[in-house]
Amino acid sequence: MPDKKLRVMISSRCNDPFPEGGSPLSDLRRAAKRELEAVRLFGKPMFEVWINEDAPPGDAAGDSIDICLGQVDEADIVVVLSNGNAGWAAGASDIGICHAELMRGVATTAGKVRLVALPDIADNPKDPSQIARNARFREYLQTQNFFRGGSVRTRDDALERIREAVFDAVQSLARLGVREARKGKFHTGEALQWSSLNFRDRQALMVDTLADCFAARPGGKRAGNRVELPVAGKAVLFAVHAIPAALTIAAARELVGQPFLRDFEYEAALAAAAGPVHVIGCQKGATESQAIAMLGFPDATVVAAPFGVYAADPLQKVQFLFLQNCRDRTTTRFSAQRFFDWIDQSGEAAALLACAQSRRRIVKAIAGEQPSGSR
Incomplete structure (x- = not known):
C-alpha cells in the first residue's frame, strides 16, 4: 500500500519580521516544515507540509488566492500563524x-484548523487600506x-506552539474518526433495532438517550425529559x-409539534434556571x-452546524436545537457531543444563555395569564 502522509498547510504572512525587527516569518515557516517532515512513525514519514514559498508555479487559470484556498481545502491540518x-x-x-x-x-472544516497567535505587528500608517483590512x-x-x-x-x-497544534490536531481528528467509524451502518446492529420499533417506542428511546447525554455533562440534573445544565456559568x-x-x-413530526406553545408548563422548573431551550432529536x-417551519417564524436566527440546526426566534426568544442522525445510542450521543463542541468553539454560550433568560421572563408572564386548572 502506498504511503499516505498527512498534509499540513502553514498559513501566515511571509515577509513580516518575527520577533519584531527579527528574521522574516518565512524562516520560521521553513523551520517548521523541516521539523514536521522529519517526523517518523514506525520509520515512515508522517507529514507533508505545504508553504507557498516552496510551492511550484500554479496554472494560469487561477490566481494566488484560488491556489491558496485550494490548499486549505486539500490540507488535513491547517496551522495559522497570526500576527494580526x-x-x-x-x-x-x-x-x-x-x-x-x-x-x-x-467555514469548511473547522476541526482541522489550529491558530497560533503571534504578537500583533504594528500597522503601516502610510497604508490606510491595509490598516482597514487588518x-x-x-x-x-x-468573534x-x-x-x-x-x-x-x-x-x-x-x-x-506549532508542534502542540499539530499534535493536538492529529489526536482529536483520530478520535473523531474513531467516533465516526463506531457509528457503522444503519441497516445492522442497534440502528436496525431502533428502526424496527414503532414511533412511540423509538421516540422514548431517543428522548431517554439524549436526556442522559445532557445530564451527564458537569452539573447536569435530569427530571424526565428535562435537564438543567450550566451554560456560561448559569x-x-x-x-x-x-x-x-x-x-x-x-x-x-406531529408527535413533537410546536412544543414552545406549552412552555408555561415549565414555570416551576424555571424557578432556578433560564429557558427552556428545546432539544429535538431527529432520526x-x-x-x-424544516427548522423555520417548526419555529413558525421565518425571520429567525438559523445556523446549520455539524450537529444539525440551531434556530432562535429573536422576538419570542424561543430556541431549538435539531440534533440529526439520532439512529442508535452511539449516533445520538455523538450528535449531542457535536452540539457541545460547537457551542465551545463558536463562543455562542453567552448568547444562548441571554436568550434563555429572556424566554424565562416571557414564559413566567404567559404562565401568569393561564387559568389555574391549566397550569
Whole structure:
C-alpha cells in the first residue's frame, strides 16, 4: 500500500519580521516544515507540509488566492500563524489573503484548523487600506473566539506552539474518526433495532438517550425529559423531544409539534434556571427550512452546524436545537457531543444563555395569564 502522509498547510504572512525587527516569518515557516517532515512513525514519514514559498508555479487559470484556498481545502491540518496582519488583497475593500485562508478553513472544516497567535505587528500608517483590512481581520479573530494556547514571544515559543497544534490536531481528528467509524451502518446492529420499533417506542428511546447525554455533562440534573445544565456559568433548562422518523413524515413530526406553545408548563422548573431551550432529536437529517417551519417564524436566527440546526426566534426568544442522525445510542450521543463542541468553539454560550433568560421572563408572564386548572 502506498504511503499516505498527512498534509499540513502553514498559513501566515511571509515577509513580516518575527520577533519584531527579527528574521522574516518565512524562516520560521521553513523551520517548521523541516521539523514536521522529519517526523517518523514506525520509520515512515508522517507529514507533508505545504508553504507557498516552496510551492511550484500554479496554472494560469487561477490566481494566488484560488491556489491558496485550494490548499486549505486539500490540507488535513491547517496551522495559522497570526500576527494580526490580514495579508495582501487586490482591492482596498477586499479581505486579506491570510484572513481568507483562515475563514475558508473554519467555514469548511473547522476541526482541522489550529491558530497560533503571534504578537500583533504594528500597522503601516502610510497604508490606510491595509490598516482597514487588518482591523477587519482582528475583529474576525475576536468573534471566532479561537483557543490560542500558550503565549508566543520567541521563535522557539512559536515552534513549540506549532508542534502542540499539530499534535493536538492529529489526536482529536483520530478520535473523531474513531467516533465516526463506531457509528457503522444503519441497516445492522442497534440502528436496525431502533428502526424496527414503532414511533412511540423509538421516540422514548431517543428522548431517554439524549436526556442522559445532557445530564451527564458537569452539573447536569435530569427530571424526565428535562435537564438543567450550566451554560456560561448559569443554569439553563433543556427540554428534550424526538422526531422518530424523517421530518418530512407528518405523523412523526406531529408527535413533537410546536412544543414552545406549552412552555408555561415549565414555570416551576424555571424557578432556578433560564429557558427552556428545546432539544429535538431527529432520526434522520434536519434542514434550515424544516427548522423555520417548526419555529413558525421565518425571520429567525438559523445556523446549520455539524450537529444539525440551531434556530432562535429573536422576538419570542424561543430556541431549538435539531440534533440529526439520532439512529442508535452511539449516533445520538455523538450528535449531542457535536452540539457541545460547537457551542465551545463558536463562543455562542453567552448568547444562548441571554436568550434563555429572556424566554424565562416571557414564559413566567404567559404562565401568569393561564387559568389555574391549566397550569
